[in-house]
Amino acid sequence: MLRYTLQRFLLMIPTLIGVSILVFALFAMMPGDFFSGDTKLTQVRLDQLREAYGLNKPVLERYFLWVSQLLHGDWGFSMQYNQPVSKVIGTYIWNSFLVSFGAFIIAWALAIAVSIYSARHKYSLFDRIITFVVFAVMSLPSFFVGLVLIKTLSINLGIMPVGGLITTGSNYTGAQYWFDVLHHAILPMLVIVCVNFGPLTRYFRTSMLDTLSMDFIRTARAKGLPESQVIYKHALKNAMLPAITLLGFRLPALFSGAIITEQVFSWPGIGRIQFESVTTRDYALLMSITMLLAILTVVGNFIADVLYTMADSRVRITRAKGSAK
Structure with missing residues (x-):
């Protein structure tokens, strides 16, 4: 077990090196830079700014400089926000995490509960209704769901804010401030829950039916x-084993934000600033966000592999034999 964990951990190093090369190469091939969109700058001034920020250096030199800065905790400088990238990401990433984590808990809890009941009552009226609802929800784009919720709950009923992080002009502090933030986060959470509920329910229901x-x-x-012991002690435990792999892929999603949803609700999250950085060509911020998500993806896969090995003794034995060979 320890040997396998160490092997998987060491394998992360060349993977991350390859990802860093790919990320930097993609952004290096993109035309223009942050200063290209400013038509007021003369060519002399453009050359001076590019030299000041090291944009005129050879690509290979820029790559090693970028990697060296990353290893020292320097993620670069965001020209759009005129702040270090680490400070920009630190400001917005937790807003995305608040919405994504809340939606993650709700979506997974609902999907598991509904899947268990649906699998136990296969082809019943409830199962058919759930199947219809799942496919209906999966067919709706997130921006449409968001606009319907705004129209219904915010405009017609007036019980939810239209968007934003806090109420405009408010001076809330302490518990009042966090209550206001959570109140504004409900609608974005509902949209993400709707987007994830369908695929998760299909996945868990299929796994539960196979196990039963x-x-x-x-x-x-x-x-x-007793049937309850058969379902919850034996069937559920084995049916949820594949979900460990799915859980590993959800780690970067907790921090990456939902670009469309955050745009619809004007939610100041990491997805929204990532979208805005594309239009302004703030490549330092874009590269850092992309690399951060790549790191989280690799780490998530590593955690999922280790947890799967711990949870399933059959996998543990198979991998132990493979390591021995």
């Missing part, structure tokens, strides 16, 4: 175990 048809479930029922 296995021999060890029939054996447990034949032994006279």
Whole structure:
């Protein structure tokens, strides 16, 4: 187990090096830079600014300089916000995490509960209704769901704010401030829940149906175990094993934000500033966000592999034999 964990950890190093090369190469090939859009600057001034920020150096030299800065905790300087990139990301990333984490908990809890009941009552009226709702929700784009919620709950009923982080002109502090933030976060959360509920329910229901048809479930029922014990102690534990892999992929999503949803609700999250950075060609900020998400993806896969090995003894034995060879 320890040997496998160490091997997977060491494998992250060449993976991240390859990702860093790919990320830098993609942005280096993009035309223009932050200063190109300013028509008021003369060519002499453009050359001076590019020299000052090291944009006129060879690509290979710029790459090693960028990697060296990353290793020293310097993520670069955002010209759009006129602040260090680390400060910009630190300001907005937790806003995205608040909405994404809340939506993550709600979506997974609902999907697991509905999937269990639906799998236990396969082809019942409830199962058919859930299947219809799942496909209906999956077919709706997030911006449409957001606009419907704004029209219904904000404009017609007036019980929810239209958008933003806090109420405009408010001077709330302490608990009042956080209550106001959570009140504004409800609608973005609902949109993300709607977007994720469908795929998760389909995934968990299929996994639960496969598990309920296995021999060890029939054996447990034949032994006279209560149905609740069969479902929640034996079936659910095994049906949720593949979800560990899915959980690893959700780690970067908690911090990446939802670009469309944040735009619809004017939510100041990492997805929104990432979109704005594309239009302003703030490549330092874009590269840092992209690299951060790549790191979180690699780390998420590493955590998922380790957890899967710990949770399933069959995988642990197989990988132990593979390491021995």
